[in-house]
Amino acid sequence: MxxxxxxxxxxxxxxxxxxxxTKDTLYWKQLGLPSLVKEFGAIDYIDFSNVEPYNFAATCSVRVQIYSPITKLVAKNLSKFQENAYGGSFRKDGRLLVAGDEEGNVKLFDTNSKHILRLFKGHSSAVHRTFFTPDLQCISSFSDDKTVKLWDISTEKLVQSYEKHQDYVRAGCVNPTSSDIVASGGYDNIINLYDFRTNSSTIRMDHGCSIESMIFLPSGGILLSAGGTEIRVWDVISGGKLLAKLSHHHKTITCLHVSSNGKRIFSGGLDRHVKIYDVSSYQAVHTLTFPNSVLSLGVAPNDQTVVAGMVDGLISIQNMENNDVNLKSNLKEVEKKEILPIYIDHDIPEVEDKQTETHxxxxxxxxxxxxxxxxxxxxxxxxxxxxxxxxxxxxxxxxxxxxxxxxxxxxxxxxxxxxxxxxxxxxxxxxxxxxxxxxxxxxxxxxxxxxxxxxxxxxxxxxxxxxxxxxxxxxxxxxxxxxxxxxxxxxxxxxxxxxxxxxxxxxxxxxxxxxxxxxxxx
Known part of the structure; x- marks a missing residue:
């Protein structure tokens, strides 16, 4: 007709x-409904253990709470702090945990007995971030006294100290492939890269605003810094060359994390959003929304659990639902849509379909x-x-x-x-x-x-x-x-x-x- x-x-x-x-949309929509847990005080830092059952440590107020992602309950409570605790992070084997505090101390805990094994004193202001080196023998600490220090675990002594910043040092990270390489970011907008075998910083970069979080990619050659509403990607192998700028948040970015075996980057901010980026293209592929401003973020190995800590003390725990059948069928549909058109040399006319005329x-x-x-x-x-x-x-x-x-x-x-x-x-x-x-x-x-x-x-x-x-x-x-x-x-x-x-x-x-x-x- x-x-x-x-x-x-x-x-x-x-x-x-x-x-x-997209495939990312379908994949991350498998995250179940969030379970909300209320703590006293803002959630400063979240870190997952690399050992099953992949418990995570949430640092807040004057304690570090170790949660089970399965039961969503507190498995252990490390509360031997007189002032606020900061930056509690696990060792690779999950048996030790290190955290800083408001008094300038760095404390090493046994996660099984909850006892303090080592107490490192030397900072004159709050220590906001602490990490184990890949060789498991040392601890690096980043403090408001503008210094970065390296401590020997066995002797409880200071190995190396740097004072290269003009303001608070609130961000830092350890190179995953080298125990001698550490990066620090301060409120003076500067990123310093240190080699503990020397007495000075080897690379110096300017982020442009106060730095809140930093991470190395698993290869160890790429460094990401977050400050203001921007994430900057640096090539440290070529001397600190700026590779990319990511600006998908409209308020300050507070935390960064690498997931999916190094293929995805997470960023959380005060705009209540968590953005997920593809490492190969640095394009945003998905967004998670939370009820309040996000201060800290953690992702379990194999993306089984995503945890976000907020300014009002809420902890959001989302577990990945194992729905492989539906995921595979949905992925097939997406792949069909993404198939390129097939070009043919001739066309056989088809019978004209009936047309329905609108009013x-x-x-x-x-x-x-x-x-x-x-x-x-x-x-x-x-x-x-x-x-x-x-x-x-x-x-x-x-x-x-x-x-x-x-x-x-x-x-x-x-x-x-x-x-x-x-x-x-x-x-x-x-x-x-x-x-x-x-x-x-x-x-x-x-x-x-x-x-x-x-x-x-x-x-x-x-x-x-x-x-x-x-x-x-x-x-x-x-x-x-x-x-x-x-x-x-x-x-x-x-x-x-x-x-x-x-x-x-x-x-x-x-x-x-x-x-x-x-x-x-x-």
Whole structure:
């Protein structure tokens, strides 16, 4: 059944863009409903044991709680702290745990007996992060006294100490492939890379804002730093080259974690979101949302459990549901959609399918513009498919039939049109078309606008108010954009001036050195 070569109206161009279903979406949606546990105080740090049953340590207030991810209950409680505890992390074998505290001490615990095995004293301020080195023989600590220290576990003595920062050191990490390489990040925006075999930092990088968290990728050659709303990726093998910048959060990023055997990166922030990135492309592939700002994050081996700690003391525990059958079937469907099209050398015509003509296409084909407009302004069409109404309005404007459809008719159509414009004017997909529709509507009633009474007159005033609000908002956004551009320009100028100053100073130093060498030669 054909309609005299009449082309149906294209309404898809105004539809909302649908989220693409990917393998990552299906995989991470296997996480079950979160179990929430309440602690006293913000959750400073979360770390998983690498040994079954993969318990995790949550550092909060004056204790370190060791939870079972299966029962979601506290298995052990390490509470031998006088002040706040920070950064409790397991050793590889899960038998020892190290944590810092507000007093500047570093404490080593036996996770089975809960006894303190070693007490390392030497920091003068709070120690926020502590980690074991890969050889299991030393502990590195990062403190508010601007120092990074290395401690020998067997002798309980200080091995090495560095003071290369100008502000608090709240972030740090140990290279997973070398026990001698450690990185630290401070509130002075600087990242320092140390080799414990030397007495100075080997690489120095500028993140641009205070650094909250750092991690090495499993290869040990790539370092990630989080500060502000940005994650920066550094190649430490090539001397600290900046590889990428990731900016998917709109509030401060507080924690980083590597999962999926080094294939995925997690980042949590104060915007209540946890973003998941693909290591190969550094693209965000999934987002998890939590009830409050995320301070700490942990992922169990093989992604069996995802735990997030929040500022209000809530701990969210999500276990992966083993639903392999559904996952495989869903993955097959996604793979089918991702298959490239097959090109053929000839096409066999098929029997033409029956076409179903929509109501609005029927009236448009017969040039019954009033009936087409009346149909798409019905409440059930507007509520379910507003993009259809917009498409018909645009088609009527192109045909110069909208003014005819409104002029000389009952005010009911104009009233419904006013309500539609007022409701959807702020929708960016529809704004351009609705501005044209509002202009045509006002042209029709420009001579009798002051005589209108009742609902139509009232809703024309509402429409004018909505338009004024949008104009005011647009002006404010333009002003904000100008302020941001000014700040960016001034920042770039400062960086340029600093670069020129450094280059000039280097030239002066080189010339002075050349003069000294010439004097010595004489």
């Amino acid at each position: 054909t309609f005299n070569n009449f082309h149906a109206l294209n309404t898809r161009k105004y539809r909302k863009s649908e989220n693409k279903v 609005y296409d029927h009236w448009l084909r017969k040039y019954e513009y009033v009936k087409a407009l009346d149909y798409v302004l019905k409440p059930y069409v507007i509520s379910k498919n507003p993009h259809v109404t917009i498409s018909v309005l645009q088609e009527l404007i192109h045909r110069k039939g909208l003014k005819r459809a409104i002029t000389g008719k009952k005010n009911s159509i104009a009233l419904r049109l006013c309500k539609f414009i007022t409701k959807f004017l702020s929708e960016h997909r529809f704004m351009r078309v609705l501005i044209d529709v509002a202009n045509i509507l006002l042209d029709v009633y420009k001579d009798s606008a002051y005589e209108l009474t009742g609902d139509l007159g009232k809703h024309i005033v509402f429409m004018a108010t909505a338009i004024n609000k949008e104009i005011h908002l647009t002006n404010e956004l333009c002003e904000l954009r100008g302020c941001v551009e000014t700040l960016i320009d001034s920042s770039n100028k400062r960086q340029t001036d600093a670069t020129l100053f450094i280059s000039d100073k280097l030239k002066l130093d080189q010339s002075a050195q050349a003069e000294k060498s010439s004097i010595l030669v004489v």
